[in-house]
Amino acid sequence: MFLSIQKIEQTVHHIDSLQNPQNPHNAMVLGIYRNKVNSIVYSVYTKKTYGEYWDTVDNKKIPKRLWTPEMKAYYEQKAKEAPKPPYIYKITVVGWLFVLSAIALFGYLIYDSVKPPLPKSETYVAMEQVPSEGDTYFGRYEIYKEKGTPIGMEGNFGWFKVLKVEGDVYHLATSIEMSKSHKPKEQLNNIDFNTETLPPVKLTEQTGYNIRFKSDDGLTEIYITDKK
Template identity: 60%
Template sequence: MFFVINKIEHAVHSNDGLHNPKNPSNPMVLGIYRTQSKTALFTVYSKKAYGEFWDEVTQKKIPRRFWIPEMKAFASQKAAEAPQPPFIFKLTVVGWIFVALMIATMGLIVYQEVKPPVPKSAIYTAMEKAPVVGDIFFGHYEKYKEKRTPIGAEIGFGWFKIVKVEGSDFYLSKSMEMSKTSKPKEQLNSSDYETETLPALQLSEQTGYNIRFKSADGLTEVYISEKK
């Protein structure tokens, strides 16, 4: 962001009754100024004007340490007579856009904090509940001969039913109709299940969107995407 400070000249005054304290033979003048500060977002004028005495011959400013009381009084008088600035503080077009964006952002943050939570869907709520005997789920299983070796793995898509729970072990039966490829759940049998269960599985992940079971040896995994 750029930042510019301008020195605005309001008036120049002479006073024959005052003499240059540094070079008495050189005439001097009093300049009345105001500071203007500008950025991309705003413009600011100094509220009070101020005076500076200048040597007209050398064109150099006379330091304040050389000012006599009469010079200070004259400078204060003329500074007080200077016209008022057009404004003290004013936003630029970019500044107004920035303020509007900040207000919108803060409003959005406040809204996000106070708005009521979105009700969870029935499917999401059902998936969050702890699995129990009798629950029926849709998903797929992967059964490997060797850990992390997909060659020769058995994969099936369809419905699963929890038939037994012992501590942290879950025993799931596969539907009598399992597909080797992904199909819509409506096309697969969800009523008849095998009497033999998969190996004991432990719950390794559960959210409102998915449930994952995994055997202790890591060779069998069941991924659940929906509860019946």
């Protein structure tokens, strides 16, 4: 973040009553200053002032370590008389834009956390229901001859029907019309099913978008994407 510090002169006092600790014959002036810090999002005036004694002949600043007790007391007196800063803290236009953006973001996050969830579609709710006997689904099955290799794998798209459920074991039958390639579900038979089922499978994954079955030996997998 861009940051700059300005030295703002508050007052200047010409001094005749104090002696210059470096060059007794040279006159001094006391300058009282305040810093102003500027950034992209804010500007700040420091509350506390600081003083500098300058040799007016040599035009050099007198180090603070050389200040006499009288010089310190004189500074303390004049520092109290210094004008107050016009403000202490001020947000810039960019800063206000940042603040408003932050408020809008937090407001959205709060709203998003308390707003009611969108209603689930009928299809989503249907897919979330635990499969039971008589349910009809659309998807794809894959039967492998050897686990881990696609060589000789049998795969088809179409409709399936749950013919029997034994605990966590499902027996699914395929439609009499299955397709090697994907086709719209409306084009395939979803009424007539084979009497023989695929190898027994278990439910391994279920969401509102897909259901997955898999056999214990890992050779048969069924991927469901729709429910009738």
